[in-house]
Amino acid sequence: MLPRLSRLTTRRLKDVTPSTTASDLLAVTGYVSYPSSGLANLLPLGLRVQRKIENIIRSELDSIGCAEVSLSNFSDPDLWRKTGRINNGELFRVNDGSEDPPIIAPTHEEEITNLIAQKISSPKDLPILWYQIGKKYRNEARPRGGLLRGKEFTMKDLYSFDVDEPRALESYDLVRKAYDQIFGKLGVPVKSVAADSGAIGGSHSHEYHVIDASGEDTLVTCSSCDYSANIEVAERAAGDSETICTEVNGVLVTHESSHAVNPRLVDRALSSYGHDAYKISMLRDGVSHNLTTPKEGDSCPNCTSSLKFSNAIEVGHTFYLGTKYSKSLSCDFKNSENKLTPAFMGCYGIGITRLVAAIAEVSRDQHGLKWPSNVAPYETVVILGGGATESTLLDKASELGALLQDAVIDDRPKRSIGWKINEAKLMGFPQVVVVKKDGIEVIHR
The missing domain is CATH 3.40.50.800 (Anticodon-binding domain)
Known part of the structure; x- marks a missing residue:
C-alpha cells in the first residue's frame, strides 16, 4: 500500500501569503523546521527531497570512477596548523577537556590529504577520486535564509589526487563535466562562472550558481559571448576616463577614477611573485593588469559587448589546488627518478542542503512550491x-x-x-x- 501523507507531514500552523519566502514555505508545508538561528531539522518529506538530490550526485560521480567514503568529522588541529588554517574563525572545537581539542571539520582537505599520504607510494597508486556526503559544521556569523546559510549543513565534498598538473587538470575537467550532468538532472538552470579561490586556495576555481534575486552573490555575464565571473574576480574592457593612483596592499595602482580597485585582483596579479625579494625587485613600474571592479553596462573584456549583473545563490564550487595541501602534509610519492613528488590535487563541493532551498526558491510559482519531478518527495x-x-x-x-x-x-x-x-x-x-x-x-x- 502507498505511504500515507498524514504520517509524513505536520499540521500547518499558519497561512501562506504571496510574501511568504521559500524558506518559510518549506517550514509551513512540513518539509523542515527551524529550532534556532542557523539550525534546521529535515522532516520526512524534506529528507526525501535531499535523498533524491544525493542519489543523482552519487550516480554521476560513480559513473566517472569516483569512490564514496565517510571521514570522521573530528580533525587533528596539528594538520590545520601545517596548512595555516588553524586560526579560521569559523572553526568549531570539541570541548573535550584537552589542551588542544579536536576541530569539527567544516571541510576535509586536511583529513583526506593526511589519509592519502599514508596510502600512496608510487605513480601507480594514482589517480584517486574520493568523495563523501555528510554533515558539516561551521561557526557561521550571519545565518540566514533557513537552509541557505546555516551552522550545520549537508555537503558533498570530492577530492582528486594525480601524478602531475596535466592529469590533475584532466580530473578537474572530468568532475566539471559531471557537475554539468548533475545540475542538468536537478531540473533548475545553474550557471558556472570563474571565481576566487578564497580560503581554500589554489590557482583557479569555478562556482555554480542558481540565478535568483534572493541570492547574495553577484554574477557578471556578457550579453553576447560566454564570459562569466563572480564580481570578486570579474574583469572589464579598459575605458578612457581620467586616472588616479591608489595604494592597495602595498602596491601603487594607477586606475580610472570611475572604478574602484579590486584588492583580490591585485593579490592575484602578485601571487606568482610570493615573498621572493629578488622577484619583487624585478617588477617594472607601469605593468598593465585588469584590477578594477566592473560596473553594470561596462564593456566585456572578451568582446566589448555590455556586461550584465545578476544576483545568484552559490550551490557548488570546484578548486584546482595544485600542491598547496600535499606539500604541507607530505602527501607524496616516488617518481621514476626515485624522487619524492607531491600529489596534485583538486577539491569539489556541492551544498546539498542549500540546493534544497535554492530549488524551492527558483521553481516556486503562485500556487506554492513546485518541485522538478527528479527531486520531488x-x-x-x-x-x-x-x-x-x-x-x-x-x-x-x-x-x-x-x-x-x-x-x-x-x-x-x-x-x-x-x-x-x-x-x-x-x-x-x-x-x-x-x-x-x-x-x-x-x-x-
Whole structure:
C-alpha cells in the first residue's frame, strides 16, 4: 500500500501569503523546521527531497570512477596548523577537556590529504577520486535564509589526487563535466562562472550558481559571448576616463577614477611573485593588469559587448589546488627518478542542503512550491473521492500503472477533494491523481 501523507507531514500552523519566502514555505508545508538561528531539522518529506538530490550526485560521480567514503568529522588541529588554517574563525572545537581539542571539520582537505599520504607510494597508486556526503559544521556569523546559510549543513565534498598538473587538470575537467550532468538532472538552470579561490586556495576555481534575486552573490555575464565571473574576480574592457593612483596592499595602482580597485585582483596579479625579494625587485613600474571592479553596462573584456549583473545563490564550487595541501602534509610519492613528488590535487563541493532551498526558491510559482519531478518527495499524490476507497485504488492499480511508482496517498480526514488538490499544489507535487469509483482524473502542475 502507498505511504500515507498524514504520517509524513505536520499540521500547518499558519497561512501562506504571496510574501511568504521559500524558506518559510518549506517550514509551513512540513518539509523542515527551524529550532534556532542557523539550525534546521529535515522532516520526512524534506529528507526525501535531499535523498533524491544525493542519489543523482552519487550516480554521476560513480559513473566517472569516483569512490564514496565517510571521514570522521573530528580533525587533528596539528594538520590545520601545517596548512595555516588553524586560526579560521569559523572553526568549531570539541570541548573535550584537552589542551588542544579536536576541530569539527567544516571541510576535509586536511583529513583526506593526511589519509592519502599514508596510502600512496608510487605513480601507480594514482589517480584517486574520493568523495563523501555528510554533515558539516561551521561557526557561521550571519545565518540566514533557513537552509541557505546555516551552522550545520549537508555537503558533498570530492577530492582528486594525480601524478602531475596535466592529469590533475584532466580530473578537474572530468568532475566539471559531471557537475554539468548533475545540475542538468536537478531540473533548475545553474550557471558556472570563474571565481576566487578564497580560503581554500589554489590557482583557479569555478562556482555554480542558481540565478535568483534572493541570492547574495553577484554574477557578471556578457550579453553576447560566454564570459562569466563572480564580481570578486570579474574583469572589464579598459575605458578612457581620467586616472588616479591608489595604494592597495602595498602596491601603487594607477586606475580610472570611475572604478574602484579590486584588492583580490591585485593579490592575484602578485601571487606568482610570493615573498621572493629578488622577484619583487624585478617588477617594472607601469605593468598593465585588469584590477578594477566592473560596473553594470561596462564593456566585456572578451568582446566589448555590455556586461550584465545578476544576483545568484552559490550551490557548488570546484578548486584546482595544485600542491598547496600535499606539500604541507607530505602527501607524496616516488617518481621514476626515485624522487619524492607531491600529489596534485583538486577539491569539489556541492551544498546539498542549500540546493534544497535554492530549488524551492527558483521553481516556486503562485500556487506554492513546485518541485522538478527528479527531486520531488513523491511524483504523485493520490486523492480518493467520489465514493472511492482504498479497495477502489487497488482495483485500478493496473490502470494507474507508472503513476503509482513514486506516489503518496493523502489520507488526511475531514478534508475535501478541492482542499487536498490545493494542498498538493502548495506542497509542490508534480501531479495529482484523483481516484473515483467511476474514473480517474490526472492533474499536472
